Amino acid sequence: MHLHLFLLLALCPAGSVAGARSYSLRGSWKIRNGNGSLELPGAVPGCVHSALFQQGLIQEPYYRFNDLNYRWISLDNWTYSKEFKIPFDISKWQKLNLIFEGIDTVTKILFNKVTIGKTDNMFNRYSFDITKVVRDVNSIELRFQSAVLYAAQKSRAHARHQVPPSCPPPVQKGECHVNFVRKEQCSFSWDWGPSFPTQGIWRDVRIEAYNICHLNYFTFYPIYDNTAQEWNLEIESSFDVVSSKPVGGQVIVAIPKLQTQQTYNIKLQPGEGIVELFVKINKNVTVETWWPHGHGNQTGYNMTILFELDGGLNIEKSAKVYFRTVELIEEPIKGSPGLSFYFKINGFPIFMKGSNWIPADSFQDRVTSDLLRLLLQSAVDANMNTLRVWGGGIYEQDEFYELCDELGIMVWQDFMFACAFYPTDQGFMDSVRAEVAYQIRRLKFHPSIIIWSGNNENEAALMMNWYNINVTDLQTYINDYVTLYVKNIREVVLSGDKSRPYIVSSPTNGAETIAEGWVSKDPYSKHFGDVHFYDYISDCWNWKVFPKARFASEYGYQSWPSFSTLEKVSSKEDWSFKSKFSLHRQHHADGNHEMLHQAGLHFTLPQSTDPLRTFKDTIYLTQVMQAQCVKTETEFYRRSRSEIVDGEGHTMGALYWQLNDIWQAPSWASLEYGGKWKMLHYFAQHFFAPLLPVGFEDQNVFYVYGVSDLHSDYTMTLTVRVHTWSSLEPLCSHVTKQFVIKAGKAAPVYNEPVSELLSRCGNCTRESCVVSFYLSSGYELLSPTNYHFLSSLKEAVGLIKTNITAIISQQGDSFVFELETSAVAPFVWLDVGSIPGRFSDNGFLMTEKRRTILFYPWKPTSKSELEKTFRVTSLTDIY
Numbered sequence: 054m055h056l057h058l059f060l061l062l063a064l065c066p067a068g069s070v071a072g073a074r075s076y077s078l079r080g081s082w083k084i085r086n087g088n089g090s091l092e093l094p095g096a097v098p099g100c101v102h103s104a105l106f107q108q109g110l111i112q113e114p115y116y117r118f119n120d121l122n123y124r125w126i127s128l129d130n131w132t133y134s135k136e137f138k139i140p141f142d143i144s145k146w147q148k149l150n151l152i153f154e155g156i157d158t159v160t161k162i163l164f165n166k167v168t169i170g171k172t173d174n175m176f177n178r179y180s181f182d183i184t185k186v187v188r189d190v191n192s193i194e195l196r197f198q199s200a201v202l203y204a205a206q207k208s209r210a211h212a213r214h215q216v217p218p219s220c221p222p223p224v225q226k227g228e229c230h231v232n233f234v235r236k237e238q239c240s241f242s243w244d245w246g247p248s249f250p251t252q253g254i255w256r257d258v259r260i261e262a263y264n265i266c267h268l269n270y271f272t273f274y275p276i277y278d279n280t281a282q283e284w285n286l287e288i289e290s291s292f293d294v295v296s297s298k299p300v301g302g303q304v305i306v307a308i309p310k311l312q313t314q315q316t317y318n319i320k321l322q323p324g325e326g327i328v329e330l331f332v333k334i335n336k337n338v339t340v341e342t343w344w345p346h347g348h349g350n351q352t353g354y355n356m357t358i359l360f361e362l363d364g365g366l367n368i369e370k371s372a373k374v375y376f377r378t379v380e381l382i383e384e385p386i387k388g389s390p391g392l393s394f395y396f397k398i399n400g401f402p403i404f405m406k407g408s409n410w411i412p413a414d415s416f417q418d419r420v421t422s423d424l425l426r427l428l429l430q431s432a433v434d435a436n437m438n439t440l441r442v443w444g445g446g447i448y449e450q451d452e453f454y455e456l457c458d459e460l461g462i463m464v465w466q467d468f469m470f471a472c473a474f475y476p477t478d479q480g481f482m483d484s485v486r487a488e489v490a491y492q493i494r495r496l497k498f499h500p501s502i503i504i505w506s507g508n509n510e511n512e513a514a515l516m517m518n519w520y521n522i523n524v525t526d527l528q529t530y531i532n533d534y535v536t537l538y539v540k541n542i543r544e545v546v547l548s549g550d551k552s553r554p555y556i557v558s559s560p561t562n563g564a565e566t567i568a569e570g571w572v573s574k575d576p577y578s579k580h581f582g583d584v585h586f587y588d589y590i591s592d593c594w595n596w597k598v599f600p601k602a603r604f605a606s607e608y609g610y611q612s613w614p615s616f617s618t619l620e621k622v623s624s625k626e627d628w629s630f631k632s633k634f635s636l637h638r639q640h641h642a643d644g645n646h647e648m649l650h651q652a653g654l655h656f657t658l659p660q661s662t663d664p665l666r667t668f669k670d671t672i673y674l675t676q677v678m679q680a681q682c683v684k685t686e687t688e689f690y691r692r693s694r695s696e697i698v699d700g701e702g703h704t705m706g707a708l709y710w711q712l713n714d715i716w717q718a719p720s721w722a723s724l725e726y727g728g729k730w731k732m733l734h735y736f737a738q739h740f741f742a743p744l745l746p747v748g749f750e751d752q753n754v755f756y757v758y759g760v761s762d763l764h765s766d767y768t769m770t771l772t773v774r775v776h777t778w779s780s781l782e783p784l785c786s787h788v789t790k791q792f793v794i795k796a797g798k799a800a801p802v803y804n805e806p807v808s809e810l811l812s813r814c815g816n817c818t819r820e821s822c823v824v825s826f827y828l829s830s831g832y833e834l835l836s837p838t839n840y841h842f843l844s845s846l847k848e849a850v851g852l853i854k855t856n857i858t859a860i861i862s863q864q865g866d867s868f869v870f871e872l873e874t875s876a877v878a879p880f881v882w883l884d885v886g887s888i889p890g891r892f893s894d895n896g897f898l899m900t901e902k903r904r905t906i907l908f909y910p911w912k913p914t915s916k917s918e919l920e921k922t923f924r925v926t927s928l929t930d931i932y
Contacts, residue, residue, distance in 0.1 A: 072366040073263040074141050078193070082254075087130040099418045100157065100253030101131050114415070115622045115716050115726075118637060120247035121226060127250040128202065133195040139187070139260065146262035147295045149187050153179040155256030156195070158236040159203045163194040173203075174235040175255070176448055176469060176488045178495075183260070197252045201241070204230035207476075214529060216474045217520035225640045232473040235484055238445040239471075240415065244641040245711070245720035249415040256450075265364045266294040266321055272494050275552060277378070284334035284376065288358070292328065294321045302362035304330060308374060310354050311338050321362075342399045343377040343500040345438040346461030347743055347762060349399075351375075351500075353458070375458065375500035381554040383564045383581075388697045391580025394563055394603040395705030396503060398463075402797055404694055404705055404762055405463065406741040407432065407439035408712035408723065409607060412446040415715055422452055427728045427911060428713050429456045431891070435723075435734055436741035439463040441559075441606060441708050444509035445471030448492050457501035464501045465606070465708070467559065468492075468542060470508035474520070477536045489542050493549040505546050505555045507538035510585065512558035512566065513576040535571050559606055560584045579603070579701050585710075589647040592654050593682035594842075596689045596749055601701035605690050609710035609721040610651065611644050612679035612733070613672045617887040618725045622717045628668045638718040645719070652678040655845040659931050670931040675719075677880045677928065680732040680896055683709050683723075687740045688747040692758040695799045709737075728889070728911075732882065732896035739837040744794070746771060746802070746828050748841040755810055755841065757803040757826055759794045767834060769794050771803050773826045775814040776900045778877050779851030783900070784822065785814040794828070802828075807843065819843040820850040823877070825900060840898050846879060846928060854929045857881065857899070861923070863916050868908040870923075874899050878927035886922035888914055899927070 084095040084104050095104030105111045105126065112119055143149065151164065158175040161168060165188060169181045208219070208230040220229035227242025228250055242248035261267070274287040294300055300321040307314040313335045319328050334340070341352035353373040360368040380397040396403050413420045413428060432440060440457070442449060444467030457464050468489060475481070496502060514520065515534055522530060538557045546555045556563060562573040562581035577584050579600050585607035591598045593610065613619070616628075627634030630645065639645050649658060652674050659670035686709075693704040714726040723734035739745070743762040748755065757771060771789045776782075792802055803826075810824070811817040822843060828836040846852070855878040860871040870883065870892075878899040883892055883906065890910035897904075908919065 076260045078258045082133050082135045085132050097254045100251040131197045131252050136192045138190050147264045149184050149262045151181045151183045153258050157255045158200050159198040160195045174484045178491050200234050200250045201228045204234040207233035224642045232475050237447050246715040255417050265296045265366050266292050268368050283336035286332040288330040290328045293325050294323050300363050305359045308356045340376045343375040345463050351461045379503050389700045394582050405439040407437035407708050409710045410440045410442050433460045435737040441465035454499040463503045466502050467506045477533045489545045497550045506559045507557040539571050599686050599689050604706035606708045607710045610679045610682040612675040613719045614725040616669050618717050630671050648675045657847045676732040680736040684736050684740050691760045692747040692799045730891050735895040742837050744836040746839050753807050755807050759802040760799040761794045767830045769828050769830050781902050820848050857925045870906045872904045880928045882926045884924045
């Protein structure tokens with residue numbers, strides 16, 4: 054067992070800084086292509102694709118087949134240039150640095166026609182000394198090399214051995230050798246995304262001028278003294294001292310609400326140096342902890358750090374301080390081989406509920422603050438407490454992690470390596486080490502980040518031989534793997550951040566992987582670590598298909614996004630499930646067929662004579678299938694948290710694949726491109742609820758488990774109702790005796806043979822009836838109403854086409870939909886087209902005649918607009 058106790062800071066912009074100036078180079082630059090035939094203005098931060106689109110030189114890149122039509126953009130070598138005048142007297146400053154927070158990706162940089170450096174890593178921060186070349190009026194030029202051509206060149210030059218995979222599967226329509234360039238891996242394509250290998254200056258760029266000395270960065274290493282039960286904090290500050298003499302002064306650290314203020318004398322020697330300070334937090338003040346969403350508040354404390362140095366130099370920083378502990382528990386489990394794998398936050402075991410995060414767009418300049426908040430708030434609104442930042446994308450912008458801190462979203466942070474082997478030559482390793490060190494310094498202040506993971510699926514790729522390497526070469530690839538993720542990345546992580554656990558891969562066997570020499574013979578073991586699981590052929594309604602693992606960090610099923618989302622990037626000829634567009638947009642091999650196969654197991658496939666109606670109905674049915682499949686699997690993981698069956702169980706995490714989309718296409722996401730909720734996301738509100746009844750069958754016995762994420766025990770009752778499909782009045786209703794649901798546990802609370810349940814409820818058969826059930830505790834606590842289908846719905850007897858009407862009225866900033874149905878309606882779907890917003894519930898089973906649903910618009914809208922676009926669909930409408 055490893056205990057990780059830590060205090061974290063979300064850094065805010067610097068306060069007043071005397072003796073330094075900063076000049077931003079954001080804004081308009083010039084962009085030209087390789088042969089100079091095309092020149093245009095472009096914004097920084099930004100990329101070439103966005104500049105071309107904004108100038109009207111290309112269409113919307115996501116429209117129809119433009120990912121193929123615009124491949125030429127990524128294959129050209131573009132140049133960014135700018136002429137500017139520095140608005141202060143440069144002669145008054147001893148040193149000037151040119152700082153790039155993010156360059157995408159391979160460049161040679163000229164400042165006043167002098168080469169000052171090169172870049173080859175999208176994920177690193179670059180600083181160049183321009184003191185000797187800067188003038189009042191300056192020119193800057195970034196000569197980009199196509200990342201696609203660079204990667205191919207590096208692959209050809211790699212003489213030691215092949216580093217697979219060379220290219221993505223043809224269905225992905227992507228570029229090759231992405232593993233040879235430190236760039237967003239999915240920008241070369243993925244099975245849910247297009248190939249848009251961008252070029253550009255994608256984060257801030259500025260000039261910093263200073264005298265005497267400059268604070269390069271400061272970071273914190275918290276220590277919790279178990280004996281004294283007090284917090285201490287080590288502050289590490291990096292300075293660049295340009296004075297020829299030592300610089301003295303003092304540092305004042307203050308956290309007013311914790312009644313903590315300490316002053317230190319320091320002396321800085323010329324050159325770059327590190328200053329370490331030790332801060333004692335006042336133990337007489339109660340410290341409130343940061344909790345994940347659903348478990349408590351996200352309390353933070355304002356802190357200031359003031360460096361008062363010789364020469365009148367004052368450097369002040371402000372930060373938000375969070376307190377919480379995290380433990381990754383890997384210990385023996387009674388009645389089971391292997392080890393547990395779960396997290397304790399502030400000493401409380403947390404079931405991690407959530408999803409996997411991918412980049413919100415191929416073009417990062419489109420990812421606004423509003424979009425980030427919308428997506429992350431949607432995660433919280435669906436009762437999630439965790440997101441895994443997947444290793445094939447990017448280290449997200451600061452605001453992403455600040456929002457996670459604020460919203461209580463725990464972050465499982467991968468390093469950006471995914472589904473590939475990687476070279477281990479010295480140049481590549483040096484670049485990776487710099488990248489990891491920088492990202493740790495940048496991100497470790499956030500309480501939301503609870504674990505670092507070395508890569509996505511590369512241990513599995515190696516040991517399950519995804520790339521058909523020769524057995525005689527296996528040890529060579531194992532050596533490369535250990536070199537990259539253990540001897541380099543792990544070493545940098547442990548040096549830079551001892552406050553969090555680090556695992557080498559996901560999936561992994563955790564401590565067992567380490568014991569086996571950093572790679573495990575079976576990375577998918579259900580007795581250790583985490584697992585990824587996908588099965589599109591077996592019946593997803595059969596819970597016995599799913600692995601009863603310690604932690605499920607990836608699983609899921611595809612669906613198509615709504616028609617209103619697709620309509621924006623397609624034309625009428627595309628609106629068919631078998632159109633060229635539909636085949637092109639599907640980047641997962643046989644994905645469209647797999648969706649219809651899974652849907653066809655339990656539903657009648659659409660058979661309208663109207664092609665457009667069939668297309669829309671098929672979209673709807675794929676979302677029904679996806680939602681029901683992920684619901685069944687997630688509920689299986691949640692009810693498995695407290696039990697061991699045949700040596701398996703104690704599942705303590707369910708992170709489905711995936712939360713968000715990168716473009717408008719079929720994928721595993723529950724949020725469409727732009728943030729519209731699919732049916733799955735509405736289902737997640739329920740299957741991630743803090744109190745949940747889970748129903749399932751085993752050998753013709755119907756069971757209900759009570760699942761609690763709450764911190765207290767509750768006395769409950771369970772209500773079980775049976776409806777016929779043909780009646781809105783329940784056939785029977787049964788309320789159990791009171792029982793206690795323990796805090797943070799799952800336990801059986803009800804069981805009854807299905808035959809007895811049906812006979813007790815009169816004229817009922819599996820095909821004619823449906824079961825619903827909910828937990829309640831007096832008038833205080835109520836779970837969502839769950840349901841259990843006793844047969845496939847394509848075999849249901851008594852289902853009739855419903856007539857669902859709605860009366861819409863406005864209530865403050867939201868709208869009320871008063872629904873009325875003529876019959877029981879499964880999977881009722883309310884849609885308002887492209888009007889942005891979400892409903893309070895959707896995709897539900899409507900067994901009552903009337904139901905009230907709220908709509909929360911994300912932008913101002915009117916009742917008349919909603920009435921024009923509103924459509925309601927239930928499963929019976931497509932039969």
